[in-house]
Amino acid sequence: MLQQSKDLFIKYQFHSLEELISYISKILFGNKTVNIAGDSTGIGTMKYDRWLTLKTTGKRRDFIKLHRIISTDPGFPVFLSAKVTEGTRHDSPVFVSLLKGRSRKIKLENVVLDSGYLSRENIDIIKMEGGIPIVKGKRNVRSRSKGSIA
16 A cells, blocks of 8 residues: 555655645545535644643644545545644634645535634635535624625
8 A cells, every 4th residue: 555655656746745635536526516624633743742732731842733624425534635734823824725725626515614714714715616614603703794705
């Protein structure tokens, strides 16, 4: 399996995780309409360090964050786009590049996100792409749209 992965990288010359995931999802989904979910998780970079420890103790150590959008098909969940950032990067600004990083042939239906991705810009982009945004709200959200469709 490892050799097959290396051969795939050499044959198609992928330069990043993002390119590989986009290519694979395009093959698997083609022109289908899919429900997607987006989230991120912190990953410790030290041998015995865990994200949960960092989150609960408040001790800052080196960690990275994996942002991803996946299909929500229970029988076949697949990464559609992923991006690795520094651990302190906020979720909301990364979503635009995640959505644009997926294969353009994949059409959106429901887009489920947690409150870290809540922004007018993200909601507007989901609507323009033909999706239905389902985002957990926050207490401090204002109802004035300032020209946004959200």
